[in-house]
Amino acid sequence: MRRITLLCTIILSAQLAARFATGASIPPALEPFLGEPVFVPMQQLWHGRGGTNIVTAKDGTVVAFQSLGSNKIRRSRDGGRTWDADIEIGPGATYGNALVDEIKGDILYVNPRAGFLWRSRDHGVMAVCAVQNGLLKLDERAADTLTELKTDPRKSKVTIRQLLSLSSGIDGGANGSPPTYRRTVAVAEAIGEPGKQFSYGPIAVRKSTVSQIPSKPNVLMIIADDLNDWIGCLGGHPDVKTPNLDRLAQRGLLFANAHCVAPLCNPSRVATFTGQCPSTTGVYLNGVVWHEVLPGIRTIPQHFKANGYYVAGGGKVYHHPPGFNRRSDWNEYFDQVFDGHYQARLARGEDPATFAWPEGFPLNQLPAVKALARPPQNPNEFDWGPFDREDLQMGDGQMVQWAEKFLAQPPKQPFFLAAGIYRPHLPWYVSRQYFDMYPPDRVAQPPVKADDLNDVPEAGLRIAAERRGDLDLVMQAGKYRQVLQAYLASVTFCDTMVGRLLDALDAGPAAKNTIIIFWSDNGWHFGEKQHLHKSTLWERATHVPFLVVAPGVTREQSRTTRPVSLVDLFPTLNELCGLPQPAGLDGVSLVPLLRDPGRAWDRPAVTTHQQGNHAVCSERWRYIRYADGGEELYDHQNDPNEWTNFAAKPEFATVKAELAKWLPKTDAPAASEKGKHKKAEKPE
Ligand SMILES: [Ca+2]
Ligand SMILES: [Ca+2]
Numbered sequence: 148m149r150r151i152t153l154l155c156t157i158i159l160s161a162q163l164a165a166r167f168a169t170g171a172s173i174p175p176a177l178e179p180f181l182g183e184p185v186f187v188p189m190q191q192l193w194h195g196r197g198g199t200n201i202v203t204a205k206d207g208t209v210v211a212f213q214s215l216g217s218n219k220i221r222r223s224r225d226g227g228r229t230w231d232a233d234i235e236i237g238p239g240a241t242y243g244n245a246l247v248d249e250i251k252g253d254i255l256y257v258n259p260r261a262g263f264l265w266r267s268r269d270h271g272v273m274a275v276c277a278v279q280n281g282l283l284k285l286d287e288r289a290a291d292t293l294t295e296l297k298t299d300p301r302k303s304k305v306t307i308r309q310l311l312s313l314s315s316g317i318d319g320g321a322n323g324s325p326p327t328y329r330r331t332v333a334v335a336e337a338i339g340e341p342g343k344q345f346s347y348g349p350i351a352v353r354k355s356t357v358s359q360i361p362s363k364p365n366v367l368m369i370i371a372d373d374l375n376d377w378i379g380c381l382g383g384h385p386d387v388k389t390p391n392l393d394r395l396a397q398r399g400l401l402f403a404n405a406h407c408v409a410p411l412c413n414p415s416r417v418a419t420f421t422g423q424c425p426s427t428t429g430v431y432l433n434g435v436v437w438h439e440v441l442p443g444i445r446t447i448p449q450h451f452k453a454n455g456y457y458v459a460g461g462g463k464v465y466h467h468p469p470g471f472n473r474r475s476d477w478n479e480y481f482d483q484v485f486d487g488h489y490q491a492r493l494a495r496g497e498d499p500a501t502f503a504w505p506e507g508f509p510l511n512q513l514p515a516v517k518a519l520a521r522p523p524q525n526p527n528e529f530d531w532g533p534f535d536r537e538d539l540q541m542g543d544g545q546m547v548q549w550a551e552k553f554l555a556q557p558p559k560q561p562f563f564l565a566a567g568i569y570r571p572h573l574p575w576y577v578s579r580q581y582f583d584m585y586p587p588d589r590v591a592q593p594p595v596k597a598d599d600l601n602d603v604p605e606a607g608l609r610i611a612a613e614r615r616g617d618l619d620l621v622m623q624a625g626k627y628r629q630v631l632q633a634y635l636a637s638v639t640f641c642d643t644m645v646g647r648l649l650d651a652l653d654a655g656p657a658a659k660n661t662i663i664i665f666w667s668d669n670g671w672h673f674g675e676k677q678h679l680h681k682s683t684l685w686e687r688a689t690h691v692p693f694l695v696v697a698p699g700v701t702r703e704q705s706r707t708t709r710p711v712s713l714v715d716l717f718p719t720l721n722e723l724c725g726l727p728q729p730a731g732l733d734g735v736s737l738v739p740l741l742r743d744p745g746r747a748w749d750r751p752a753v754t755t756h757q758q759g760n761h762a763v764c765s766e767r768w769r770y771i772r773y774a775d776g777g778e779e780l781y782d783h784q785n786d787p788n789e790w791t792n793f794a795a796k797p798e799f800a801t802v803k804a805e806l807a808k809w810l811p812k813t814d815a816p817a818a819s820e821k822g823k824h825k826k827a828e829k830p831e
Contacts (some may be wrong), residue, residue, distance in 0.1 A: 363456075363724060364561065364697070364698065364723065364724055365557065365561050365562045365563070365564070365657050365661040366451070366456075366563045366564065366664065367652055367663050367664070368566070368663075368664045368665075368666075369566050369568065369645055369648055369664070369665045369666075370566070370567045370665075370666060370667070371568050371571070371641050371666070371667040371668075371692070372463055372567070372568065372571070372667065372668060373572045373573075373667070373668070373669060373670075373671055374638060374641060374667035374670075374671075374692060375667070375670035375687065375688075375690065375691070376670060376690045377634075378392045378393070378642070378692050379392065379393040380393045380401055380694075381403060381692060384593070384635065386589075386635065387635055387638055387639070388584060388635075388639050388642070389639065389642040390646070391643065391649060392642050392645055392665065392694070394646075394649070396704075397703060397704050398663070398703055399695050399697065399702075399705065400694065400695050400696075400701040400740070400744055401694050401705070401706045402693040402695070402707060402711050402740075403706055404707070404708045404710045404711065404752070404766065405666070405691055405692070405693035405712070405713065406690060406691065406711070406752040406753075406754050407419075407669045407689055407691050407712075407754060408425065408713055408714045408753075408754060408755065409431065409754065409755050409756060410669045410670065410681050410682050410683060410689055410754060410756055411669055411756075412467070412668055413430065413432065413435060413437065413465075413471065414430050414431050414755075415668040415669050415713070416465055417430045417435075417437040417441075419666070419717070420447050420464075420465070421437075421441070421445065421446055421717070422445075422717030422729070422731075422734055423714070423732065423733050424753070425815070426755055426758075426811035426813060426814050427811075427813075428441055428444075428818070429758075429815035429817055429818040430818050431755070431756075432817065433466065434820030435818045435819070436471060437465075437466075437818075438473040440819070441818075445729045446476055447717050447720060448460060448563060448565060450717075451724070452477070452478060452563075454726045455561070456560065456561050456562060457478050457479075457561070458563045459478060459479040459481075459553060459564050460476075460479075460480050460565040461480065461546040461550055461567065462481065462483050462542070462543065462566060462567035462568060463483050463568070463569045467485075467569070468493060469493060469496065479553075481545075481549040481550075483542060483567070483569065484546070486534065486541055486542050486574070487573075487574045487576065488502070488505055488508065488527075489502050489527035489528055503519075508530065509529075509532075509574075510530055510531060510532025510533070510574075511530050511531050511629070513624055515620060516529050516530060521616065522616025522617055522620050523614075523620055524613075524614060525573075528574050529617065530573070530574040530575070531573070531574060531575035531576065531630065531637075532575075532576065532633065533577075533579035533582045534577055534578055534579075537578065538578065538640070538643060538644075541576075542569060543644050546566060546567070546568070547566065547568075547644050547647050547648060547651075550566045550648055550651065551648070551651040554648075554654075554655040554657060555654070557656060562657070568644050570638075570644075571634055571637030571638050571640075571641055571671075575633035575634055575636065575637045576637075577636050577639075577640035581637070581639050581640050582636045584635070585631070586632070587628035587632045590631050590635065592628075592631065593673050593675060594675075594788050595675055596790050599676050599677070600676060602791065602792040603676070604777030604779065606774065606775050606777040607676075607684075607771070610682065610683050610756065610760075611678045612677075613682065614680035614682075615677060615678070618674060618678065627674070630679075631673060634671070645665065649663070659698060660698060662695070662696065662698070662723055663694070663695070664694070664695055664716070664720070665692060665693070665694040666691060666692065666716070667691040667693075669681045669688060670686075670688045670689060670690050671687065671688065672687040675687050676789075682756060684756050684760060684761070684762035685762075685771075685789055686781075689752075689754040693713065695737075697723055700723065700738065700741050700742060701741050701742075706744060707744035708766055709746075709766060710748075710751050710752040710764050711737055711752055712753060712754070714732075715734035715735055717732055718732050718734050718735055718736040719736045719738060719741070721736070722738045723741075735750065751809050752764045753809055753810070755811070757774075757817070758774060758815075758816070758817050759774025759814045760772070760773045760774050763807070763809045763810060767782065767784050768781065768782060768783065769783065770802075770806035771794075772810060778803070779792045779794050780793040780794040780796075780799055780802065780806075
């Protein structure tokens, strides 16, 4: 059972508010809730079948409801919904487990003999309060202790003597229902006056119904797939054109030294969204259906949903093959639409074994790809070329159109919107205008050292060799420059989609109160270390774009080179949005860096690729330790391309030892890939 420090909920009296306002020990996080409290008088309290309680204000607005299971709520007045409850509460009815004595005007009188039970959404009892000898005792013992509490049988009016703590949050969104109120929870020492009426309400409500909850920010999270650091503001490629990402960076904080938790789609996204590293969960591979091997694990969208947010997603947010998107995480989802023929076929549930290219494909005309022969490792998606389709007809474009509509008319409650863009993931299909921006004969080639692998240990060589066939195929066919062109074209297409999302946000009602997060799930090699893909522990595969705009927190045009990991995103969002931190998160909140990008930060970023292989990235160094003990150490201050491995030099033993302290203490055994998904050619 989840234990909490909240003990009971008490209507904040003016007296309490006055004490609160003048109190010297109020934590800064509570400051937004200071000031004159405004109470919405209760007009009706409804107790529905199945444990649904609804409080309405005199003007008819629903200010609160509590749902303790299946309920009869069908609609509410807010946001086009109206409540539909069953039984009007009255003397003799129950609220929670408290016996209601009477309702007079705005105040609900509860018989203190019965005490009051506060229940969690899963029906577990979280808190019990009762009056004991005139003192309002607040207790979080379990339900069966309630009967042991000796309460004053007489009603008594409670006077708050001392405020112990105060917290506030959006609540009421049980069982997938939308949140309905801002709950202010006061924990107080209080004194009752024997013989007088004891009153407390179930919910202390400020002037904040669903339609006006100002202080909870919305979140727009934009995710790119396989986008490495080749974006303008990161300076990763001299020719790339990403005006929209660059203007996004101008609005907030650019993390210039951010790294994925794992350098490929599924483990990267699972780690980011659960806030737990692969070394904790065992999710190292693309074929692991994460929610089956980690049943009940908490994710960012699920957590936001459970805390009163309206949670919507579209495109590729979780790993894209069928079965990976846990639908219960969302209130609303726009399914990914695929431009690639093979993935589209998979999504339709057709047998991938019978796949053949349609007329005119593959666009790159590589015979091996046409024949679906290996290499390349995934011939069914190893294609690129100008695609005869308008932006908004593309899969990403359709998702963006859906998100644009969402942002034009967002829900009245705070929202979390995840927009997952698939480009620049293979196949690199975008319209010709993007290809025309990057003439292959003029596009700059990344720095590649021919003998770079000479000082790489065995495990690193093996990893680099896994896609050697893809690279050799491209080189032998003379298509290397076309590959660069196609990727850069796809990056700019992705950037255009980002721009549309930003424009839609800015044009809509949520413009001023929305946190914007942009990140990519992994980087990409283009021949560096003889590798043409992701899935390595080098900079090319782990370094990712990560940008945060948090109104009132980040400053414009800020940038930090402190190393951060995307595993830090979950706790960061929780802090920004005032959500509780679930237990077991591996990352830390980056809010201190959002506020002060130049502050000291001794924590490196750790990336894991399969069991026991890790890279630890500090501001200056990259230290790689493979499961077999192989090591690499690179000095980014003098060697940004990671060409010289210093791991064997005795003078760097101390540097290595310092970085090694951050290696995971345990390496969870690998969770198995499910056969049915494995058959799908390990789509990435
Ligand atoms: Ca990816
Ligand atoms: Ca080297």
